[in-house]
Amino acid sequence: MTDHPAPKSKEDPPCAGSQPPQTELRLERVRRPGPELLALLAAYDEEAFGVVGLRACDLAVMAEAGAVFVAWQGEEVAGACQLLRMLDEPEFLYLVGFYLRPGWRGRGVGRRFLELVSQESRRLGAQGLLLTVAPDNARALALYRRFGFAEERFVPDFYGPGEDRYLLRWRFEEGVDGQCMIEDPGRR
Numbered sequence: 001m002t003d004h005p006a007p008k009s010k011e012d013p014p015c016a017g018s019q020p021p022q023t024e025l026r027l028e029r030v031r032r033p034g035p036e037l038l039a040l041l042a043a044y045d046e047e048a049f050g051v052v053g054l055r056a057c058d059l060a061v062m063a064e065a066g067a068v069f070v071a072w073q074g075e076e077v078a079g080a081c082q083l084l085r086m087l088d089e090p091e092f093l094y095l096v097g098f099y100l101r102p103g104w105r106g107r108g109v110g111r112r113f114l115e116l117v118s119q120e121s122r123r124l125g126a127q128g129l130l131l132t133v134a135p136d137n138a139r140a141l142a143l144y145r146r147f148g149f150a151e152e153r154f155v156p157d158f159y160g161p162g163e164d165r166y167l168l169r170w171r172f173e174e175g176v177d178g179q180c181m182i183e184d185p186g187r188r
């Protein structure tokens, strides 16, 4: 997820309700994002991940060489993510960033979003997904566990000093709710 920590200082805004949204989440692959969309997505990435968020130039490269997806809930951007194909294991895709905007969190949208990403990944011929997640990102870990992601490695200082990450892998053949090997967050 990605691979970035959950924001430490931003809380879900008061507009975030506990009710599931009324409209269906829709995934759009953005092939040639213009400067305005790139700036918007970079701002949302920073909102979600702070200094390790992707910049407009990173997103432009990913749209060209990988895939950038925007998750629409009605007319609103509910979240976004990016996929890259693993150079050494092309049958696996790497989910670089995966986030919901603050108002859409905690409402079950993440589960639907990940379902759509996995469907898209299968359409792209992938056998599974890899991602990294901060050890203290309990909500993301819970979501990934539910889908069958399992710990591949614990990588100290993955993003730099003190920025440890789990590398997780979900083999689609092992299915949703597959065997989970991830320990409870905070135990390492």
Ligand SMILES: CC(C)(COP(=O)(O)OP(=O)(O)OC[C@H]1O[C@@H](n2cnc3c(N)ncnc32)[C@H](O)[C@@H]1OP(=O)(O)O)[C@@H](O)C(=O)NCCC(=O)NCCS
Binding pocket: 001, 002, 003, 004, 005, 006, 007, 048, 098, 099, 100, 101, 104, 105, 106, 107, 108, 109, 110, 111, 132, 133, 134, 137, 138, 139, 140, 142, 143, 146
């Ligand atoms: C991570 C994220 C995509 C999850 O989506 P979401 O819709 O908010 O997820 P949910 O609220 O449905 O929670 C997912 C699961 O975590 C559980 N959960 C929620 N808060 C939790 C917490 N503090 N501790 C443990 N589990 C928690 C929920 O109960 C749910 O489990 P369940 O499906 O078994 O009931 C979203 O919160 C987000 O964008 N966060 C900020 C960016 C981020 O951290 N991205 C992931 C980077 S790897």
